[in-house]
Amino acid sequence: MTLDVNAVEVDPARTYDIVGMLNRGRGLLHRGMMAGSETAYKTLNRIGSNQVVYSRLKAFEGAITVAPADLDEVYASQEFPTFTCGPSLLPGYFRLLTTTKRLWDRLQNLSTGMGGRRERVKPNDFLTISIALPPVTEQRRIVDVMQAVDTQVIALEEETRRCGETVKRLRIDLLDGYDAQFALGEVAEVKLGRMLSKDRATGDNQAPYIRNANVQWDGLDLTDLKTMSFPAADRVKYDLKAGDILACEGGDPGRCVLLSEDLDGIFFQKAIHRIRASEVVAPDFLYEALVWAYDTGRTADLCTSTTIKHLTAEKYRTLRIPIPDTADQARISALLSDARSGFLASRAEIALLRVFRTTLLTALLSQEIEISESYDDLLEKVS
Structure with missing residues (x-):
């Protein structure tokens, strides 16, 4: 070179x-x-x-x-x-x-x-x-094999993207049929977390907390949690229970995740909204309604117009969302859950395929796996 x-x-x-x-x-x-x-x-x-x-x-x-x-x-x-x-x-x-x-x-x-x-x-x-x-002939074999794997990855990524779009369209079609007559603050508690400061980052009573980076559309990432001081009273104030929804206040305002279990000993900082449903709305339906508001631009309309967008608690509480009767909430949530299962399965398959790709490439480069010279005959036939 x-x-x-x-x-x-x-x-x-x-x-x-x-x-x-x-x-x-x-x-x-x-x-x-x-x-x-x-x-x-x-x-x-x-x-x-x-x-x-x-x-x-x-x-x-x-x-x-x-x-x-x-x-x-x-x-x-x-x-x-x-x-x-x-x-x-x-x-x-x-x-x-x-x-x-x-x-x-x-x-x-x-x-x-x-x-x-x-x-x-x-x-x-x-x-x-x-x-x-390795020799050029061996390089060519490795390139061809990995090209086949990468083609499969790309195809699966496209399939996953289409599955995600299908779920998004279904959610919009289902919820657009109802009037958005309720303000979020009327049907749920919206609370920002504890403010991070230099003293709290190093003080006593350290405990892990959720920040923007941990809240992703594909779930809650708990692999990299920061800590700060949470005294006993604040541990009650900022606790996280199954059914709570965590939404980003900045960065990507409105990006949210539904908790499937209690997060004992883990809390949340001020960059995160905790939305806790009241008895009039099921948490899983409320999550779908918040995603619907994000996808249709309703959440973005509430954000401040500064260079870095923010979604204040006051504004978020005014977000208008549809709340149908209990039976319709359950029906809509079930339909979206079924549709999302295909998307999640496809995404999991991509993750496995990427791991396989890395493992295979490592083995080929280290010559732990060698491609037979007879493979060259196949390359000539298809080229």
């Missing part, structure tokens, strides 16, 4: 298709068209098809990829050096390496410092990284 940068002088009279870089080897990020007159850069790097490219500034995050073979004319700043693979290295093979933690770790080791002081990864240092380099 050699450094191969095609620096092009910026023409103020023309436009350029600008790209950036996704982390963890996920490819190029298309940022859109930019007029030459809008940039202070004197030159831009044109990225060629099948070229290796990385972000000097974000290399420690795994911001590296191999450009697609069918890449259109795109450009990036000088922060994105490009390299051309030599005859002994297939671009497709190196593209697989860019998706491995081993390469990300090596890039991180080359990028020293913290935050804004972090050093950029220099091209000469990048070229010192050693990689496993």
Whole structure:
């Protein structure tokens, strides 16, 4: 591999298709068209098809990829050096390496410092990284096998996306048939959590708490909980029970999750709303109603119009939602639960397939698994 940068002088009279870089080897990020007159850069790097490219500034995050073979004319700043693979290295093979933690770790080791002081990864240092380099014929087999797996991953991701859209449309169709005559504050308690402070982060009575990052559409992530001080009285005040709904106040306002069990000893901070249903509405239906409000833009309409959107408790309590009779609540919740089961099954299958992909690629790169030379005959027949 050699450094191969095609620096092009910026023409103020023309436009350029600008790209950036996704982390963890996920490819190029298309940022859109930019007029030459809008940039202070004197030159831009044109990225060629099948070229290796990385972000000097974000290399420690795994911001590296191999450009697609069918890449259109795109450009990036000088922060994105490009390299051309030599005859002994297939671009497709190196593209697989860019998706491995081993390469990300090596890039991180080359990028020293913290935050804004972090050093950029220099091209000469990048070229010192050693990689496993089997013969080209073996590289080709590995690329072909992994291509088949990746095709399956992409197909399953699309199927999951369609399942999610089906559930969303069904929810909207079901709830749009009712008048949104109730304010959320009339049918549920809406409460923000405990304010985080420097003293509370290090004080006595430390306990884990839920923050925005833990509340995801696919469930509650309890793998990375921060702690702060929660005295005895506040542990009662900010407790979490089965049936409670946790919703984000900022970041992605209204993103929410329904608790299926009590979270003993875990509490929530001020960036989170706890919605606790009254006797007039079932918690599972209230959750569906809040997701409906999010999907239809009703929640966004209540957010503050600052750069970072926030959903205050006062505003959230005014959210209008439909509350049908008990029988209809149960019927709608059951229909949506059944529809969501297919979506959840598809998502679980994707997770398993991604684990399989990582395991298989690791085994192929380490030669723990070897592909027979007879596979070449099959490649010739289908090529």
